[in-house]
Amino acid sequence: GIGTIGIIASKAAGKVIGVELNQDAVRDAVNNAKMNGIENIRFYCNDAGRFLVNMAEQGEKADVVIMDPPRSGSTEEFMDAVGKLGAEKVVYVSCNPETLARDVRYMKKMGYRAVEAWLVDMFPGTVHVETVVELSRKIKD
Numbered sequence: 001g002i003g004t005i006g007i008i009a010s011k012a013a014g015k016v017i018g019v020e021l022n023q024d025a026v027r028d029a030v031n032n033a034k035m036n037g038i039e040n041i042r043f044y045c046n047d048a049g050r051f052l053v054n055m056a057e058q059g060e061k062a063d064v065v066i067m068d069p070p071r072s073g074s075t076e077e078f079m080d081a082v083g084k085l086g087a088e089k090v091v092y093v094s095c096n097p098e099t100l101a102r103d104v105r106y107m108k109k110m111g112y113r114a115v116e117a118w119l120v121d122m123f124p125g126t127v128h129v130e131t132v133v134e135l136s137r138k139i140k141d
Helices: 004-010 023-035 048-057 076-085 097-108
Strands: 016-020 041-045 064-067 089-094 113-120 130-136
Touching: 004 016, 004 023, 004 041, 004 064, 016 023, 016 048, 023 041, 048 076, 064 076, 076 097, 089 097, 097 130
Parallel strands: 016 041, 064 089
Antiparallel strands: 089 130, 113 130
16 A cells, blocks of 8 residues: 555554555655655565565564455465564454454464454445454453
């Protein structure tokens, strides 16, 4: 996209990294961040799965990972990298309930638990719904 999720997250984060495969979208995200005066965000044109795996292999850490995979869902490689990064919280944005359920089951094997979910009806009058799920390695009190 145009970096909207990362830009919104940047207000509560020390540092944000956005990864998108579409070069035009990255260019738009960079411009969007500049227009909004956001300086603690960097965008990279890369495959998000490969990028995250490289981060994990280099021993980097992340507190929170926001993932918004395609309709086909995430890959096991990506989710394994999330675990290796040590992210305590994952926010999973999904447009496909079936792949979301599959991926949440996979994340559960790595110690993550769904603690909250929100349904967003962005297309009234259709069967399509966006779902946002917060996963955590620490269960809230």
